[in-house]
Amino acid sequence: MSINEEKNIRKTNSIQQIRYVCAIAAMHSASAIPRVIPITHCGPGCADKQFMNVAFYNGFQGGGYGGGAVVPSTNATEKEVVFGGAERLRELIASSLTILDADLFVVLTGCISDLVGDDVGSVVKEFQTQGVPIVFAETGGFKGNNFTGHELVTRAIIDQYVGDYEGPRERASVNVWSLLPYHNTFWRGDLTEIKRILEGIGLKVNILFGHESQGVSEWRDIPKAQFNLVLSPWLGLQTAKHLEQKYGQPYLHVPVIPIGAKETSAFLRKVTDFAGLDTAKAESFIEKEEATYYRYLEDFSDFYAEYWWGLPAKFVVVGDSAYNLALTKFLVNQLGVIPGKQIITENPPEEFREGIREQYRTIAEDVSTNVEFEEDSYIIHQLIRKTHFGHKPPIIFGTTWERDLAKELKTSIVEVGFPTSYEVVLSRSYIGYRGALTLLEKIYTTTVGASA
Structure with a gap:
């Protein structure tokens, strides 16, 4: 591509190979709660495209009980644009209640209904006044x-x-407020592991999303919890602050999702201290988990x-901030690999970016690195191409969009984010x-396989 063509792309504000989808894809946040079904008031194909992009060609996760092909949609047309779609939505909700069995329905609007000003709240x-569980x-x-x-969907359910x-x-x-369901390819297995280790130190855990959640009963119990845990660089912070204001609940913000014994044990001790848990019980659990972990690591050391x-x-990491930061911390502190380029792709709100940058500056006691925020795959790949990595190319932790780049650089790639179209993911964490x-197995199986 010529320089002039590149300038024209930038002038159009286009984004090549997008790494997120639009807000109505939060239908997946609703369907990630057991026995909750989203209802979409949007144009034809919108709901299906969200499913195919986020839940199918991203680990082939499937739609679950209330997602995928189950999701009802008004499929708004020109008629709804001209005359409004409130009546169409009313009919769809009534029909959905007749056909579908759910503990809660969540209505999400698309561009058409929001632009024409449909009074969805009144419908x-x-x-709601008839006792129907719907938001x-x-x-x-x-x-x-x-x-x-x-964040809009979680707040709607809470309020x-x-x-x-x-x-x-x-x-x-x-x-627990952490990974974005379905968008994070490994969210189901990850939330299962988060719940397991928090229960191990003595907590009762409302994990809220995924197969380990008890569904709407857990959401009903949200105000009863001692505190909220935000386990991510920024996602969930607005929800936690809202709960602090609404119910007076304190929250603990841990920006780095823990990977490996060092980070996980530090995380559990921080939670133990904040919650005032039995330290002896927590340390007993940590000691047992570390012993198992390091026994396997000892076996791995022969290969290493x-x-x-x-x-x-x-290494290079390209992806959303949650996994980007977690992987960078693990690779530097546990494996001693050198950070080459870190690029965050989900466009975090500006108010959180400096805090995220600071995490990278202090990634280890003797290691500091910078992070860049970029959404456009063309620019991302150019940044990586222009980075000098020494005599050997870096391993890339990225997405399907980086596969051709990895071939070009003659290196290995581990797909860890949206879209992940060359992995089938069930319960992996x-x-x-x-x-x-599991991550160690994946990294070095990929590396050894590439050299064969």
Whole structure:
């Protein structure tokens, strides 16, 4: 591509190979809650495209009980644009209640309904006054991406379904706000591991999303929890602050999702201290988990010592901030690999970016690195091409969009984010104690396979 063509692309503000979708994709945040079904008030094909992009060609995760092909949609046409789609939505909700069995319905709006000004709140309220468990969130594409939509949906459920609460708190209980369901390819296995290790130190855990969640009963119990845990660089912080204001609940923000024994043990000790848990019980669990982890790592060390000369010395991470930061921390501190280029792709709100940058500046006691925020794959790949990595190319932790780049650089790639179209993901996890071992297997199986 010529320089002039590159300038023209920048002038059009186009983004090549997008790494997120629009706000209505928060339908996946709704369907990630057991027995919750989203209802979409949008144009024809919108809901299907969200499913195919986020849940199918991203680990082939499937739609679950209430997602995928199950999701009802108004499929708004020119008629709804001219005359409004409120009546069409009313008919769809009534039909959905007749056909579908759910504990909660979540109505999400698309660009058409938001632009023409359909009073979705009034339509939904008609059903709410009849005792129907249903809420709504305005998630037109111009509101932002699916990270923004996620916060809108969680707040809608809290305010419209959970409601007010002035009862007692349950000590040693926590609500967890962490990975974005479905967008993060490994969210199901990761949330399972997060719940397991938090229960191991003595907490009752409302994991809220995924197969380990108890569904809407957990959401009903949100106000009863002792505190909220935000386990991500920024996603969930707005929700936690809202809960602090609404219920007076404190929250603990841990920006780095833990991978490996060192980071996971430090994380658990921080939570133990914040929640005032039994230190002896927590340390007993940590000691047991570390012993198992390091036994496997000892076995791995024979391979690592023998093949060190053929393994990558530097790495690149391209993806959303949650996994980007977690992987960088693990690779530097646990494996001693050198950070080459870190690029965050989900367009975090400006207010959180400096805090994220600071995490990279202090990635280890003796290691500091910079991070860049970029959404356009063309620019991302140019940045990587122009980076000098020494005599050997880095291993790339990225997405399907980086596969051709990896071939060009003659290096290996581990797909760790949206879209991940060359992995089938069921319950795999890359975090915590157990997930780190799986990640090690994946990294070095990929590396050895590439050299064969």
